[in-house]
Amino acid sequence: MxxxxxxxxxxxxxxxxxxxxxxxxxxxxxxxxxxxxxxxxxxxxxxxxxxxxxxxxxxxxxxxxxxxxxxxxxxxxxxxxxxxxxxxxxxxxxxxxxxxxxxxxxxxxxxxxxxxxxxxxxxxxxxxxxxxxxxxxxxxxxxxxxxxxxxxxxxxxxxxxxxxxxxxxxxxxxxxxxxxxxxxxxxxxxxxxxxxxxxxxxxGTVKARTQLATDALILFTDIGYKFASTMTVIMMLITVLVALYAVVVYIFQNPVEGWTPTILFLSFAFFGLFAILAVVIKYLSIIVNLLYKKQKYVYESIQKYSR
Known part of the structure; x- marks a missing residue:
């Protein structure tokens, strides 16, 4: 036994x-x-x-x-x-x-x-x-x-x-x-x-389990990476649209002097910021994968056969 x-x-x-x-x-x-x-x-x-x-x-x-x-x-x-x-x-x-x-x-x-x-x-x-x-x-x-x-x-x-x-x-x-x-x-x-x-x-159990659930979702799933990546792409698209809007206003309207360069500069700056965030998010995702998700290898059993 x-x-x-x-x-x-x-x-x-x-x-x-x-x-x-x-x-x-x-x-x-x-x-x-x-x-x-x-x-x-x-x-x-x-x-x-x-x-x-x-x-x-x-x-x-x-x-x-x-x-x-x-x-x-x-x-x-x-x-x-x-x-x-x-x-x-x-x-x-x-x-x-x-x-x-x-x-x-x-x-x-x-x-x-x-x-x-x-x-x-x-x-x-x-x-x-x-x-x-x-x-x-x-x-x-x-x-x-x-x-x-x-x-x-x-x-x-x-x-x-x-x-x-x-x-x-x-x-x-x-x-x-x-x-x-x-x-x-x-x-x-x-x-x-x-x-x-x-x-x-x-x-204290309810609070601890809530924290555990949050940590598990962040560390063992891709939900955090996918959400952050999606939001980054959305914000980059919005930044591009704002830049295009500034160009259209400059061509067809009479904006306040200096308004168009300011908007274009801010759009370019935010685009670069969100691009950097995308790279940072990817690096963090790789680190999490290496620490918590990836193993060198796993196997169920080893069997040997001989005649």
Whole structure:
């Protein structure tokens, strides 16, 4: 039996934490003989830490580890730290402590991973929130990824996937984008939710996720480059039209002395400015591609055949 790690992100989750920890511990104890639980405490200011300290695992051989972040650092960095600490052959990532699934779903995605998938997401077979739907619709349209992304409840990673991600980037503002483009097999397991997932977001979570969504759209998609390029072209066309208008006024009307040269000079200056901006935008796009989007190469597996 494989050794399994469960990494749980926590940020002011005192109200639901005990129920969630009990659920995870009982489920892991039932399906796995060897496992560990890692709680990543992202500088919670409520009773989250006390609840973890007072929690007793069912098995005496189970390790319950608390990773306390020095200050609030958000989901991505905190979960990366937790996964780096995990030693399991397979690692579960629980980004939230909301429960809308049965314990069998945890076992199902593990069994699905054993069939040849290094990353398996568990997603509720229900209508996503409007904000999530809009974000993923835009992200998947403008991002050049191997797999499309969506809203998930949790996921499981193989040790090979974790090592691959580490090789691609030491620090990424959006793990899911790396998972979807690491070259390994990924799949999503749909489940029927047991209850509506209506747990309120913890303190600071909404703001942090909004910032994360903005960063992901800028760094992993072409939407920012396309918008900036389009606006630059439009402004350059407007500048040319203004210059032509100044020439027409000079030929057919009697403008104020010095008006036409001034307008032509401003038009030329703005045209040059927008041309420079176009070059700068292109350079920034290349830098972003090199840092966050491009890898040296990725492969799924190596097979050797001999007679």
């Amino acid at each position: 494989q050794f399994v790690s469960a990494v749980i992100y926590l940020r002011n989750n005192a109200s639901t934490l005990k129920t969630f920890l009990t659920f995870i511990d009982q489920t892991m104890c039932r399906f796995f003989s060897k496992y560990e639980i890692i709680c990543v405490n992202d500088a919670s200011v409520d009773e989250t830490l006390e609840i973890i300290k007072n929690f007793k695992c069912q098995s005496d051989e189970t390790t319950l580890t608390v990773l306390n972040m020095s200050y609030f650092q958000g989901l991505e960095l905190s979960m990366t730290a937790g996964v780096d600490l995990a030693i399991g052959d397979f690692v579960y990532e629980f980004d939230t402590v909301s429960l809308d699934y049965d314990e069998c779903v945890i076992q199902e995605i593990y069994q699905h991973a054993l069939t040849g998938f290094d990353i398996v997401n568990a997603a509720a077979d229900s209508k996503p929130k409007l904000t999530s739907y809009l974000f993923y619709s835009v992200f998947n349209k403008f991002a050049n990824l191997q797999y499309t992304l969506g809203s998930e409840s949790f996921r499981i990673l193989s040790r090979r996937a974790i090592n691959r991600i580490r090789g691609l980037s030491e620090s990424s503002p959006y793990r899911k984008a790396l998972y979807a483009n690491c070259g390994l097999k990924m799949d999503t397991h749909k489940y029927q939710p047991t209850t509506p997932n209506s747990a309120p977001a913890s303190t």
